[in-house]
Amino acid sequence: MESRAKRVFKYVDEEVDAVLFMNEEEPNLDTMFPYVTGTTSGLFEQCIAAAWPNGNVDLITNLLEETSARDSVANVIVFRDKKEKDEHVKDLFGKAKRIGVNAKGLSYNHLMELQKLLPKAKFIDVSAGMIRAKLVKDSDELGRLRRACDIASKVGREIPESLRPGMTESEGAAEINYRMQKYGASGPSFTTIASFGANSAEPHHEPDETKLRRSDIALFDYGALFRKYGSDVTRTFFVGRATAEQKRMYNTVLDAQLAAIAEIRPGMNGKDVDAIARNIIDSTEFKGLLIHSLGHSIGLSVHDGGRMAPNVDLVLEEGMVLTVEPGIYMKGKGGVRIEDDIVVTKNGCEVLTSAPKELMVI
Numbered sequence: 001m002e003s004r005a006k007r008v009f010k011y012v013d014e015e016v017d018a019v020l021f022m023n024e025e026e027p028n029l030d031t032m033f034p035y036v037t038g039t040t041s042g043l044f045e046q047c048i049a050a051a052w053p054n055g056n057v058d059l060i061t062n063l064l065e066e067t068s069a070r071d072s073v074a075n076v077i078v079f080r081d082k083k084e085k086d087e088h089v090k091d092l093f094g095k096a097k098r099i100g101v102n103a104k105g106l107s108y109n110h111l112m113e114l115q116k117l118l119p120k121a122k123f124i125d126v127s128a129g130m131i132r133a134k135l136v137k138d139s140d141e142l143g144r145l146r147r148a149c150d151i152a153s154k155v156g157r158e159i160p161e162s163l164r165p166g167m168t169e170s171e172g173a174a175e176i177n178y179r180m181q182k183y184g185a186s187g188p189s190f191t192t193i194a195s196f197g198a199n200s201a202e203p204h205h206e207p208d209e210t211k212l213r214r215s216d217i218a219l220f221d222y223g224a225l226f227r228k229y230g231s232d233v234t235r236t237f238f239v240g241r242a243t244a245e246q247k248r249m250y251n252t253v254l255d256a257q258l259a260a261i262a263e264i265r266p267g268m269n270g271k272d273v274d275a276i277a278r279n280i281i282d283s284t285e286f287k288g289l290l291i292h293s294l295g296h297s298i299g300l301s302v303h304d305g306g307r308m309a310p311n312v313d314l315v316l317e318e319g320m321v322l323t324v325e326p327g328i329y330m331k332g333k334g335g336v337r338i339e340d341d342i343v344v345t346k347n348g349c350e351v352l353t354s355a356p357k358e359l360m361v362i
């Protein structure tokens, strides 16, 4: 595995002696923390990681997660209490004059604490480079993402058999979460979305007590977390019947998604991929009803920094992993979204999620 610390420094434009990462409490954990240390388990709340230009990584950890820390690539430093932790921080960073921090993952509270501990150091935000460092996945990351995608695909194939008229959205979401974990996920990669009927017109609807009825649209957006890496899949089904308009909606979204996937390759700009899908939707009666970006990068978080969206420059590179998720949303009626995860390859892309996506009436 390429040293993640070296990779971090490749993308840091600012002049710094070290980059420091510090977690708050869950859920405010910096995804750069497992990235740079290579830990596959453990929260490391209030703990500190350091990346050095020579490729070394230090991990200042409490006793709680020492075992997971020792499984990582980092040099492990254990503290028993706050006083010991502070001493380790002063020892480790004492000579660093310019310390890079990931402002997107560091709390203001912790920054003030660090400034007190290291009064001579200057803290410099290097978060822009951190986003770029994480975009291209190495083979270890790809392996974990593949498993996360496989688990979500297996569950996707089982959704139709798990649906029953009268079940609530939260029951639908629970079925998905249960199956993902049963098949090896550590949990869902974000709060599972199950939306029935008109609720499906809101892309980020949270599951509630709405019951599944005949002639409903049933939309599920979910992902599996596997050793900290998450997939992100959406499938939309029709219950009992699909109207002519719903069929046109579905097939337009599918056409848009397939056309975008067919054009993805290194060197292409994400905003141009977005335009391919958006133009197909906008050339139909559903013009203007794709109300979000076409896709986003995934990894240690479900939105990990890159986007394929209008007016966003993202030149695709081999090894980037992104969602492709066009949708059409009709307020009061319902929505259709189809989402798969892809990895950019040398000459195109490979679709990592494989649940069927032809129009299905169940």
Ligand SMILES: [Mn+2]
Binding pocket: 232, 296, 323, 325, 339
């Ligand atoms: Mn998504």
